[in-house]
Amino acid sequence: MHPSGKDYLDGGENLPLYYGGDRLVLLPRDPYWLYAYWEISLPTRPFLESAAQKNWESLDLVLRTHRFNPEKNEEESHFDIQIPPSSDNWYIKAGVPNKKYRVELGCLLPEKNFKTVLVSNVVTTPRDSLSDIIDENWRLPDWQARRLYWRIARGNLSSMEMMKRGLQQVK
Amino acid sequence: MVKGYLALIFHSHLPYVRHPEYKQSLEEKWFFEAITECYIPLIRVFQGLDQDNINYSVTFSLSPTLLAMLEDPFLQERYAEYLSRLQQLARKEEERTATDPVFLPLARMYRERLDFTSYLFNEKYGRRLVEAFKELQKGGHVELITSAATHGYLPLLGIQKETIYAQIAAGVEYYQMIFGNVPKGIWLPECGYDPGMEEILSELGLYYFITATHGVLYASPRPKYGVYSPILTPGGLAAFGRDPETSHQVWSSKEGYPGDYNYREFYRDIGYDLNLDYIGEFLHPAGMRSNTGFKYYSITEPTNHKEPYNIEWAAGKAREHAGNFIFNREKQVEYYGEIMDRPPLVVAPYDSELFGHWWFEGPLWIDNLCRLIAENQHIEMITPGKYLELGYPLQLSTPNPSSWGDKGYHEVWLNGKNDWLYRHLHTAAEKMISLATNFPRAGDTLKDALNQAARELLLAQSSDWPFIITSGTMDMYAKARVTSHLVRFLKLERQIWENNIDLSWLRHLEATDNLFPHLDYRLFQSLNETVPVEKDKLTGVI
Numbered sequence: 001m002h003p004s005g006k007d008y009l010d011g012g013e014n015l016p017l018y019y020g021g022d023r024l025v026l027l028p029r030d031p032y033w034l035y036a037y038w039e040i041s042l043p044t045r046p047f048l049e050s051a052a053q054k055n056w057e058s059l060d061l062v063l064r065t066h067r068f069n070p071e072k073n074e075e076e077s078h079f080d081i082q083i084p085p086s087s088d089n090w091y092i093k094a095g096v097p098n099k100k101y102r103v104e105l106g107c108l109l110p111e112k113n114f115k116t117v118l119v120s121n122v123v124t125t126p127r128d129s130l131s132d133i134i135d136e137n138w139r140l141p142d143w144q145a146r147r148l149y150w151r152i153a154r155g156n157l158s159s160m161e162m163m164k165r166g167l168q169q170v171k
Numbered sequence: 172m173v174k175g176y177l178a179l180i181f182h183s184h185l186p187y188v189r190h191p192e193y194k195q196s197l198e199e200k201w202f203f204e205a206i207t208e209c210y211i212p213l214i215r216v217f218q219g220l221d222q223d224n225i226n227y228s229v230t231f232s233l234s235p236t237l238l239a240m241l242e243d244p245f246l247q248e249r250y251a252e253y254l255s256r257l258q259q260l261a262r263k264e265e266e267r268t269a270t271d272p273v274f275l276p277l278a279r280m281y282r283e284r285l286d287f288t289s290y291l292f293n294e295k296y297g298r299r300l301v302e303a304f305k306e307l308q309k310g311g312h313v314e315l316i317t318s319a320a321t322h323g324y325l326p327l328l329g330i331q332k333e334t335i336y337a338q339i340a341a342g343v344e345y346y347q348m349i350f351g352n353v354p355k356g357i358w359l360p361e362c363g364y365d366p367g368m369e370e371i372l373s374e375l376g377l378y379y380f381i382t383a384t385h386g387v388l389y390a391s392p393r394p395k396y397g398v399y400s401p402i403l404t405p406g407g408l409a410a411f412g413r414d415p416e417t418s419h420q421v422w423s424s425k426e427g428y429p430g431d432y433n434y435r436e437f438y439r440d441i442g443y444d445l446n447l448d449y450i451g452e453f454l455h456p457a458g459m460r461s462n463t464g465f466k467y468y469s470i471t472e473p474t475n476h477k478e479p480y481n482i483e484w485a486a487g488k489a490r491e492h493a494g495n496f497i498f499n500r501e502k503q504v505e506y507y508g509e510i511m512d513r514p515p516l517v518v519a520p521y522d523s524e525l526f527g528h529w530w531f532e533g534p535l536w537i538d539n540l541c542r543l544i545a546e547n548q549h550i551e552m553i554t555p556g557k558y559l560e561l562g563y564p565l566q567l568s569t570p571n572p573s574s575w576g577d578k579g580y581h582e583v584w585l586n587g588k589n590d591w592l593y594r595h596l597h598t599a600a601e602k603m604i605s606l607a608t609n610f611p612r613a614g615d616t617l618k619d620a621l622n623q624a625a626r627e628l629l630l631a632q633s634s635d636w637p638f639i640i641t642s643g644t645m646d647m648y649a650k651a652r653v654t655s656h657l658v659r660f661l662k663l664e665r666q667i668w669e670n671n672i673d674l675s676w677l678r679h680l681e682a683t684d685n686l687f688p689h690l691d692y693r694l695f696q697s698l699n700e701t702v703p704v705e706k707d708k709l710t711g712v713i
Binding site: 019 | 326
């Protein structure tokens with residue numbers, strides 16, 4: 001076996017499927033989509049099972065996505081996605097650029113109660129358009145702004161659609 | 172009177188690939204080809220401009236993994252062997268085409284280029300090409316900048332700010348170790364930006380970074396001059412946005428310069444065209460056909476019909492395209508100049524590996540471009556660092572999260588093919604932070620093990636692995652690499668906590684995954700609890 005070879009250095013090991021902890025991590029993919037992955041450890045499962053009075057396999061797991069206004073940090077809305085208990089990751093169509101999001105993983109109880117077991121970090125979706133916020137000290141007259149942004153959009157042919165959307169505001 | 176500025180930026184990066192366990196490795200060849208076909212031809216162009224006292228300005232980002240490979244004696248030796256084999260092939264090709272008036276000049280061109288490459292690599296720089304870059308920077312026309320240590324895709328690793336700190340600090344430190352100065356700017360891997368990271372960049376003494384077009388264009392508040400003036404981020408650094416027109420002119424598959432029919436055809440290589448009895452000894456020992464770099468045909472037309480390459484015609488086209496590029500810049504800065512209160516700055520970043528390898532005439536195009544601009548009254552070349560010294564007031568604005576990858580955000584590095592990676596990468600980073608925070612003053616073997624754990628984690632974090640997995644070619648290699656580094660990290664972590672370090676295994680690991688010999692694991696210390704050690708050291712040098 002070569003001392004720099006994979007067989008020797010990795011010792012035949014592979015990556016673990018899980019790490020035995022509880023975590024829920026949220027990542028932004030683009031202005032519209034989020035990605036969440038999670039791990040619910042075996043000792044944590046009974047909390048949900050006893051709250052819902054169901055065994056793990058038949059739990060109604062739900063990923064609750066909260067949307068916040070990025071400036072005021074106020075919650076604007078939330079929505080739920082039903083998740084099969086066998087899943088450990090999900091792409092979430094959050095739908096709105098430039099918003100803060102946090103997700104919770106839990107299960108629905110009778111009378112619409114929600115039992116949370118994991119809470120994620122907070123992420124902000126990117127913008128897909130020009131900012132509405134204009135600094136008055138750095139403002140172009142409208143006709144000049146149109147000329148400027150129009151040409152940048154024309155040049156960026158590879159992402160024309162993205163730019164067009166961004167430009168609707170200055171037209 | 173200068174009407175506008177052009178900042179050409181060449182981003183040079185390859186993942187750390189080094190396989191002493193194999194006699195020859197296909198993946199090491201990426202690096203060897205890049206030296207022969209890109210880095211040395213580009214160095215040659217800029218040395219020529221310096222020699223002729225041409226006034227030009229370009230920026231080069233050299234990723235720390237690339238620098239580490241250029242500095243690695245084992246890879247230097249392997250490259251010298253590789254180059255010597257190519258030189259043998261070049262002589263054989265001259266003999267084979269000796270009576271052929273069409274192909275002999277081409278065979279001779281390759282022989283001369285390889286002889287010069289060998290002279291530059293072996294004799295002039297004693298196999299240390301970083302010396303050539305150092306010399307260029309001293310010449311005053313080339314600004315060298317750094318990148319994240321292993322080119323980690325920071326927006327998706329930034330769950331732990333410590334990762335961003337370690338990636339950037341290790342990159343800045345390694346640059347400093349090699350070039351002696353603190354870099355003014357940084358190339359964020361894949362232009363991957365997420366708000367908040369600029370505080371770390373600024374803390375490490377950096378002045379600027381580059382973003383994709385919509386990184387600056389969609390910044391908030393809305394940037395008055397679009398991407399034609401940098402903005403000042405809340406962290407105090409400047410962000411320069413990429414100009415879309417210059418990227419389109421070079422990159423567009425339909426209208427881009429590299430597709431011109433007179434230019435060299437990449438896909439006709441004697442490694443595929445010639446009989447195995449003749450060419451076999453120059454290919455991979457397993458007998459696989461592969462590129463040799465000897466290509467004798469021009470693109471000609473979009474069919475399989477190819478005419479022999481004509482050196483003069485291609486050189487003429489490179490001149491013409493340089494002229495066309497400048498003409499377009501003149502029109503462009505004239506247009507934006509009417510809107511702006513300052514000369515517009517066109518930021519044109521490209522991958523260095525495009526020039527010479529894919530676009531054979533690319534270095535010649537750059538040479539022509541620099542010479543023509545030096546005589547031009549309206550356009551001046553500049554580096555971002557020098558632009559900031561001009562002192563134009565910059566608008567305060569926060570860039571938009573973005574990348575220069577497909578679709579402009581994070582999807583290339585986060586999709587159904589590679590998303591499984593992040594669970595492991597984040598957990599490993601968490602474990603590394605815990606190690607670094609719990610063992611703040613390790614010595615001897617424990618310190619070595621901790622440093623190696625940091626190396627393995629950094630190697631696992633390369634943006635190249637998720638990128639290659641997405642692209643689908645060589646994805647098995649990328650999966651194996653990232654898995655190996657994570658497995659090695661986890662094994663080290665276990666051994667460290669159990670106080671049971673396998674010394675012989677550790678030494679082999681250090682000898683194999685050997686980049687950044689002076690790396691200090693404490694770069695990963697928790698930012699909540701401690702002041703990173705390296706910060707003082709860096710401030711001292713600044």
